[in-house]
Amino acid sequence: MTIASPPSAVVPTRILDRTEVARDVILLGVEAPELVRKVRPGHFAMALLPGGQAAGVALGIYEARGERCSLLFFLAGDRTRRLGALRVGETLNLVAPLGNAFDCGGTARDIAIVAGGVGIASVLLPAQALIARGARVRLFYGARTAERLVEAERFATEGCELQLATDDGSRGHRGVVTELLARQSAPEAILACGPTPMLRAVSAYAQERNIPAQLSLEEAFGCGVGGCWGCVVPILRSSAQAPSFPPSDADGSDVVHARVCVEGPVFWAHELRW
Amino acid sequence: MTIASPPSAVVPTRILDRTEVARDVILLGVEAPELVRKVRPGHFAMALLPGGQAAGVALGIYEARGERCSLLFFLAGDRTRRLGALRVGETLNLVAPLGNAFDCGGTARDIAIVAGGVGIASVLLPAQALIARGARVRLFYGARTAERLVEAERFATEGCELQLATDDGSRGHRGVVTELLARQSAPEAILACGPTPMLRAVSAYAQERNIPAQLSLEEAFGCGVGGCWGCVVPILRSSAQAPSFPPSDADGSDVVHARVCVEGPVFWAHELRW
Amino acid sequence: MVDSTAFDVSARIGSLVLPFPTVGLSGCYGSGAEFAPYVDLSRLGAVVLKSVTRRPRMGNPTPRIVHTPAGMLNAIGLQNPGIEWYLQHDVAKFAQTPCATIGSVAGFSVDDYAYVCERLAARSEIAAIELNISCPNVAHEGETFACDPDLTARVVRAARATTEKPLIAKLSPNVSDIATIARAAVDAGTDALAVVNTVRGMAIDIHQRKPRLGNVTGGLSGAAIRPIALLAVYEVARAVSVPIIGQGGIETASDALEFLLAGASAVGIGTANFADPRAPITILDGILAYMAQQNVRTLRDIVGAANTGFANSNQIEGDEG
Amino acid sequence: MVDSTAFDVSARIGSLVLPFPTVGLSGCYGSGAEFAPYVDLSRLGAVVLKSVTRRPRMGNPTPRIVHTPAGMLNAIGLQNPGIEWYLQHDVAKFAQTPCATIGSVAGFSVDDYAYVCERLAARSEIAAIELNISCPNVAHEGETFACDPDLTARVVRAARATTEKPLIAKLSPNVSDIATIARAAVDAGTDALAVVNTVRGMAIDIHQRKPRLGNVTGGLSGAAIRPIALLAVYEVARAVSVPIIGQGGIETASDALEFLLAGASAVGIGTANFADPRAPITILDGILAYMAQQNVRTLRDIVGAANTGFANSNQIEGDEG
Numbered sequence A, B: 001m002t003i004a005s006p007p008s009a010v011v012p013t014r015i016l017d018r019t020e021v022a023r024d025v026i027l028l029g030v031e032a033p034e035l036v037r038k039v040r041p042g043h044f045a046m047a048l049l050p051g052g053q054a055a056g057v058a059l060g061i062y063e064a065r066g067e068r069c070s071l072l073f074f075l076a077g078d079r080t081r082r083l084g085a086l087r088v089g090e091t092l093n094l095v096a097p098l099g100n101a102f103d104c105g106g107t108a109r110d111i112a113i114v115a116g117g118v119g120i121a122s123v124l125l126p127a128q129a130l131i132a133r134g135a136r137v138r139l140f141y142g143a144r145t146a147e148r149l150v151e152a153e154r155f156a157t158e159g160c161e162l163q164l165a166t167d168d169g170s171r172g173h174r175g176v177v178t179e180l181l182a183r184q185s186a187p188e189a190i191l192a193c194g195p196t197p198m199l200r201a202v203s204a205y206a207q208e209r210n211i212p213a214q215l216s217l218e219e220a221f222g223c224g225v226g227g228c229w230g231c232v233v234p235i236l237r238s239s240a241q242a243p244s245f246p247p248s249d250a251d252g253s254d255v256v257h258a259r260v261c262v263e264g265p266v267f268w269a270h271e272l273r274w
Numbered sequence C, D: 001m002v003d004s005t006a007f008d009v010s011a012r013i014g015s016l017v018l019p020f021p022t023v024g025l026s027g028c029y030g031s032g033a034e035f036a037p038y039v040d041l042s043r044l045g046a047v048v049l050k051s052v053t054r055r056p057r058m059g060n061p062t063p064r065i066v067h068t069p070a071g072m073l074n075a076i077g078l079q080n081p082g083i084e085w086y087l088q089h090d091v092a093k094f095a096q097t098p099c100a101t102i103g104s105v106a107g108f109s110v111d112d113y114a115y116v117c118e119r120l121a122a123r124s125e126i127a128a129i130e131l132n133i134s135c136p137n138v139a140h141e142g143e144t145f146a147c148d149p150d151l152t153a154r155v156v157r158a159a160r161a162t163t164e165k166p167l168i169a170k171l172s173p174n175v176s177d178i179a180t181i182a183r184a185a186v187d188a189g190t191d192a193l194a195v196v197n198t199v200r201g202m203a204i205d206i207h208q209r210k211p212r213l214g215n216v217t218g219g220l221s222g223a224a225i226r227p228i229a230l231l232a233v234y235e236v237a238r239a240v241s242v243p244i245i246g247q248g249g250i251e252t253a254s255d256a257l258e259f260l261l262a263g264a265s266a267v268g269i270g271t272a273n274f275a276d277p278r279a280p281i282t283i284l285d286g287i288l289a290y291m292a293q294q295n296v297r298t299l300r301d302i303v304g305a306a307n308t309g310f311a312n313s314n315q316i317e318g319d320e321g
């Protein structure tokens, strides 16, 4: 999170491949060589809809290698459905890279990545970076059902140890993924991305044990570039991510609303005040 | 126009073929065997948009043979663009057949069909019917440019004599198609479909010469099935197409507003009061 | 599809009980018969008929319809044959409609409303009367009845005096404080409220440099106005306790449920019929599926369930920005 | 692309001349700098800054944004550091912005507006002041300033007394008669009008059975409201003769031209930046292309060209149905 985003741009990309990796989950590969060079693990893109009339969609950058970046997304509503209707050969404009990145440096050698649902899309690049520098990476990955545990094998191929959980027990542990985390040996550091309740549980686990944890947050976005203040999260005023924030209105409170799209999406768990 | 529409239905069709016959002009073939049996020359369909959130689009039924109907349309605005994005194999729901049809019977043997722009989509079926009963059919067809004179050859193949006009003179007569009509021997009957100014000119021409003329009108539609009164045209109260119309509010006026989608789209020129 | 007999989806509008909560809307649904080829009308709660006025009206010049992003503008101009012709030629046919037919009355003076309402309500084919008060009062500089609490009250009182049949006052969204208008209508004796009519709007043809509607201005309907209509229902439901027919951009069961949860007892479907004439049935089936999934047996039990007050004190500090 | 030097597309807002008619809107465009990677800000007429209040505000709880058909709801709650911090830490940076920066002032009393306006207008980095009057008046049962002609006039008069800089009063569409509010603002001394702010609305989560916005209600923006905003501009342009910054759902050059033809001198682009941050430039280029094609050399010549009066006498007979 000390790693600031390099200047972003509107990047016109050509769709190279499109796979429905599970029902209502689309993997879209796009040609974007310049973006590959700029992107760091944890960055996201605003995917602009062809035809406009709706805000762009915030999506983690899933893969980035050679000429190709990819996006992995769930058909959640109208806008993701419109993105999902794109075909190979068509153009997709991305505003990218955006946000701060996970800090994948340091000396921790035993790292847990915790992912829930669509959060999986933001943790492949950090997993690759950590493995590349020789760390042991355990992926704690939870979803509603086995079918929704998309791309789990991909993470195994990359060298992650898989710890899976499903709400219905159709694969791995039956229950939430943080239960699985709590049962095992504590990692030296945590990276997490997923729904807010999961992130809160990860945060509590990490802070009880004094484990540094980086959380990539999700909020409803307007602009995605810092212009609308639609995407905020309460954090400690004195934190590194709110370097020049004004005093808040609540008397004596040291909590401020920082933007997930600019000050985040990656935050240190101990600096959040949510 | 004495030919009433057989009961229409919501017809789910599968797209068989899709051709961009000219820039921004799409020909969409759909599988609809029942519809082929019901459709009469001049009928139209309301094409429902996948995903909704906008009214269906009124489109003439261009071809109808065997298992296949087709629609020929211009990408005019948002809704036609959404229809144009459909692919082979996808489903398109049509509310059809709708409206009254051209009267292609009678004894007239020399018939002029006048078409302008998208109007061409509604006159292939009548041309075929007239030729099948042995009439000579001259197609007077006007468009902005040569490129926009779509499907002209198709009409020649069907046995029509072509009389073409373009605004810029890039093909055929330079000027409007009704100039061409006025220059030639008068037909015994006229069928016409196209923009309102063209239809007015056809109407004037026909009435001066006492030639029976059937005009298929275009209006902005809401429902397409008679429920909203969005699509009206002023006609003579006593006309056959307004059999049980109430008196109008203008004192002594015998003009009433009839619905293009139900009382039309085909009207006798001499009954219109526009 | 869910077995509908296991669920009570009825809605009460004054003394009128609708077996289903879905209503075809005035001006969008003809007399219902126009849509009979596509939907089983007996699975609708009611059809609200096109508004009728004292005298015949030719309505506005065309274009009367303009399509806009996620919606449309209309300016029909209340084309209708006038109440006399209507009573003589049209009303008897409504006896055949396999669901309740609700009359809609429009006017340009308080007296207009009372006159047409009395004549129409006298007919047995008409189950209830809706007052379309989004019309200008010619005696009052053309001020719209529905934009003024006092004018609204006067129309409702005058109509109320003519009939015991259920009365539905149809409110306009073109106001700053719809709750005040709703209270005025209820105090004046309406049995129910229709919330809301179209939002005023226009479109311009940039090539011809003139308004695209023959009438210049029109009413915006469809999904575009759904958030506006939903808030209107939410606010009216907090202000009064008569049944509300929520409407404005409802296209899917999920949309309909938003209105029911906001406090509507029934939902109206207008423009969505133009996108798909099967909409009222798809919506009903979707409501039943939701009830089955959420284990709700009686639709009334969830009416207003999301209307539990404003979340925090910031409410007073405005909505925008 | 058209050679822009051959065309005069400037717009005058009081004494301020904008070289281009396109403006980044308050609350949507940060300080402009956020969009500098995507657009050449020197080709914008101005940026209207996020509204600032007397005291710091944390704003509303999340979610603050909900996407709706062809639009979005927002309920930011005017998060801002308060005027003191703003003057000390933020304003100096605006000197770097390669286009005019217009301050935006919000408040909850007439005195708030006067105080903040005076302090902000004193700064040379601020070219003009917009008054965001879509806020509730705490001394008046929370009535929105912009929904009442008298409250509007009082805010404008108080602000006017503090500065000679161009004043822009920003009107709300949540009224029955926007022309009356516009007249009140002009009579009280505003130099220009911003027409319009967001339309009030809400959305409900049917699974959680609660409002989707943290603040319950929010402001609807985007293409969905364009027909509503366009009519507001049309009506205001008929009522007053000060310049209008038209806004509400403008996404393309064609949309912008509709507003100019309706009577706006300049156009604001808010939500469209979220769909494509290049929007202001695409729109400007499209306006230039239209001028070239239509042989219009001076944009002012077509301002209001489609606003030539109501087409027919039916106008008085209402818009809906």
Ligand SMILES: Cc1cc2nc3c(=O)[nH]c(=O)nc-3n(C[C@H](O)[C@H](O)[C@H](O)COP(=O)(O)OP(=O)(O)OC[C@H]3O[C@@H](n4cnc5c(N)ncnc54)[C@H](O)[C@@H]3O)c2cc1C
Pocket: A044, A057, A058, A059, A060, A061, A072, A073, A074, A075, A076, A077, A078, A079, A080, A081, A118, A121, A122, A217, A218, A219, A220, A221, A265, C254, D067, D204, D205, D206, D207
């Ligand atoms: C930094 C960041 C990175 C992200 N990365 C990814 C990613 O890599 N992959 C991914 O799939 N997503 C990702 N997301 C989430 C993604 O941006 C959202 O899911 C997306 O905005 C959905 O847009 P939509 O228009 O399709 O759905 P929306 O219409 O905006 O709906 C979003 C959610 O609201 C719910 N909803 C919609 N309508 C209603 C209603 N009427 N009532 C109740 N609930 C409703 C939907 O079910 C859905 O859960 C990311 C978000 C952020 C902030």
Ligand SMILES: Cc1cc2nc3c(=O)[nH]c(=O)nc-3n(C[C@H](O)[C@H](O)[C@H](O)COP(=O)(O)OP(=O)(O)OC[C@H]3O[C@@H](n4cnc5c(N)ncnc54)[C@H](O)[C@@H]3O)c2cc1C
Pocket: B044, B057, B058, B059, B060, B061, B072, B073, B074, B075, B076, B077, B078, B079, B080, B081, B118, B121, B122, B217, B218, B219, B220, B221, B265, C067, C204, C205, C206, C207, D254
């Ligand atoms: C009975 C009948 C049969 C028809 N048959 C056919 C057919 O076979 N083929 C066919 O192609 N069409 C046909 N039409 C016409 C077709 O229905 C319309 O073109 C269609 O509704 C266009 O829908 P749209 O949403 O794509 O365009 P819309 O957005 O509705 O636009 C329609 C027209 O308005 C113009 N327009 C849109 N926005 C603006 C704006 N902001 N300012 C100025 N002008 C604007 C467009 O340029 C276009 O000319 C038929 C119409 C009728 C009534």
Ligand SMILES: Cc1cc2nc3c(=O)[nH]c(=O)nc-3n(C[C@H](O)[C@H](O)[C@H](O)COP(=O)(O)O)c2cc1C
Pocket: A222, A228, A230, C320, C321, D025, D026, D027, D028, D050, D051, D074, D076, D078, D104, D132, D170, D196, D197, D198, D220, D221, D222, D223, D247, D248, D249, D250, D268, D269, D270, D271, D272
């Ligand atoms: C996220 C968001 C925040 C806004 N904040 C403000 C604000 O602080 N002050 C203000 O006057 N208007 C604010 N607005 C209103 C816009 O400036 C603009 O008037 C409105 O959104 C209509 O234009 P549009 O449809 O182009 O966005 C905001 C709008 C949005 C979408």
Ligand SMILES: Cc1cc2nc3c(=O)[nH]c(=O)nc-3n(C[C@H](O)[C@H](O)[C@H](O)COP(=O)(O)O)c2cc1C
Pocket: B222, B228, B230, C025, C026, C027, C028, C050, C051, C074, C076, C078, C104, C132, C170, C196, C197, C198, C220, C221, C222, C223, C247, C248, C249, C250, C268, C269, C270, C271, C272, D320, D321
């Ligand atoms: C074409 C059209 C005609 C309408 N005519 C009437 C009318 O005569 N009387 C009336 O009360 N409302 C009329 N309305 C308003 C609708 O009944 C309804 O309240 C409004 O359109 C909102 O619902 P919707 O978005 O589902 O269409 C009309 C609406 C449309 C689109």
Ligand code: FES
Pocket: A220, A221, A222, A223, A224, A225, A226, A227, A228, A229, A230, A231, A232, A259, A260, A261, A262
């Ligand atoms: S989404 Fe606009 S500031 Fe973050």
Ligand code: FES
Pocket: B220, B221, B222, B223, B224, B225, B226, B227, B228, B229, B230, B231, B232, B259, B260, B261, B262
């Ligand atoms: S389009 Fe609705 S009546 Fe013709």
